[in-house]
Amino acid sequence: MEYRCVVWDPIHNHQMEKLEKVQQKFIRHMRYRNSCRNIIMNRQQGYEYTGCNLLASRRKYLTLCFGANLINGLLDVPDLIELLDFVVPNTSLRVPRVLSIPRAKSGFSTRAPLYRISSTINEYAAMMELYSVSNNAVKCAARKLVLV
Structure with missing residues (x-):
């Protein structure tokens, strides 16, 4: 499954941004589930918190x-x-x-x-x-x- 992204890779920036928004929504959901909703984090801190990468x-x-x-x-x-x-x-x-x-x-x-x-x-x-x-x-x- 991980090799599929080699063939399927968004071409346009707006497509990449849509995918990033899905991941950011997941990070917000993880913060909410782990009672970190009151902590202010920027995007990079959110990635580090969840262990995700761009x-x-x-x-x-x-x-x-x-x-x-x-x-x-x-x-x-x-x-x-x-x-x-x-x-x-x-x-x-x-x-x-x-x-x-x-x-x-x-x-x-x-x-x-x-x-x-x-x-x-x-x-x-x-x-x-x-x-x-x-x-x-x-x-x-x-x-x-x-x-x-």
Whole structure:
């Protein structure tokens, strides 16, 4: 179920705001149920109180986990792996790229799942081990990087 957000990710800001409002309503409900309704909290304090993260950062975390598990062969999706364009490492690059990102012709195409997976993997490739690691190791490293 957690991999569904890799494919289903809101494109427009108003859609993201609607999802955030649902989570904020849940946080208010949790505060009410735990007798914290008289305590004034801003949004960040509410997230810390409930142990939730912003939905955008959780989506990025799950995209990173999905991409790393795809690269490691922990997911059996040969048709999707075939679409990934791996980059041969070049020693002159300061920041190594793992996947080639197709050129986006519009802002809409940058929200496509394959584009987001490739760009997220490249963003965190230098900061975490992507190859020959278990699913739990990927999740732990991604959690430390994205869900701060």
